[in-house]
Amino acid sequence: MTFSAAERDAMLRALELATTPGVPLGPNPRVGCVLLAEDGSVVAEGYHRGAGTAHAEVDALTRAGAAARGTTAVVTLEPCNHTGRTGPCAQALLAAGVRRVVFAQRDPNPVAAGGAQTLRVAGVEVEGGLLADRAAALNRGWSFSVEHGRPFVTWKFAASLDGRSAAVDGTSRWVSSVAARRDTHRLRALCDTMLVGTGTVAVDDPLLTVRDDDGVALPHQPLRAVMGERDLDPARRVLNDEAETVRLRTRDPHVALAALAARDRQHVFLEGGPTLAAAFLRAGLVDEIVAYVAPMLLGAGTSAVADLGITTISAALRPTVTDVTVLPAEAGDPPNVRLTLSCATPGQES
DSSP: OOOOOHHHHHHHHHHHHHTTTTOOOOOOOOOOOEEEEEESEEEEEEOOOOSSSSHHHHHHHHHHHHGGGOOEEEEEEEESSSSSSSSSSSHHHHHHTOOEEEEEEEEOOOOTOHHHHHHHHHHEEEETTHHHHHHHHHHHHHHHHHSSSOEEEEEEEOOOOOSSOOOOSOOTTSHHHHHHHHHHHHHHHTOEEEEEEEEHHHHHHOOOBBBTTTTTSSSSSOOEESSSSSSSTTTTTTSSTSSSSSEEEOOOHHHHHHHHHTTTTOOOEEEEOHHHHHHHHHHHOOOOEEEEOOOOOSSSEEEESOOOSSSSSOOOOEEEEEEEEEOOTTTTTTEEEEEEEEETTTTOOO
């Protein structure tokens, strides 16, 4: 595969376009497109703005008009090959007279895939794989959900050095630092669902919204999901109108994720207590762990996770550390450490 410097620069720009603020995280993938003239100059740009709107390629082609003929379309995802709410992008590129198509990530959706082959058969020069890893990371939740039929699950927790999420008397505010809590909101904003159990709602009364550094709620909020069979006090904050909330009246993680998948949810941020965390871990349904570790020792109290049924060290769950970040001291709090770990099994991409 041979790509020009102009095509590489255009792909970097297309990835930037795909992450334009305000673009929904799902249910469609975020996609950007740049049209290049033969001399490498930019003719037009476009990006997908969410389900039901023009796809990135069509957005760019519309902006280019007749100037699209003979161009190279640089797009972050293989052009689609099916008719849904909009027509197939492969046919739109052919109709516009595009000469060459360069894409990053191959479409993992069997319903939409095949655009590259359609274009090649029609005589268009097609190359894939340019910055594919970056493109896949851009739509990590979407790609995973398409391939596995369920949402990607990130389990987040905060704990002391000895793994306690609360003291003996039940107090847990605040185990994590101000910087860690701000970082948590950044990660929440990358997901489309916040999931807790009824126990967490009853004890902690969380709001479960995403807020900026000043504590102001962002305009686009993830779905709030509460899992469990017990009834909730209607005065609980998670039931207010600041974001949509769904009740999942089950204790089975498989059933809960199936219900969320039916709602086109692709990335779940699991913030429940130790019992819910243990249920997902025992079911093999945690794909990523984000742990905020505070420099404190409690010696007793609530563990970050409940009994996993592990009785010997050789059976321990051993996720792979993918990142270690020290969050700086702030507002009188000491530094906290954020550990990110992958729970992917061999052969499974996460």
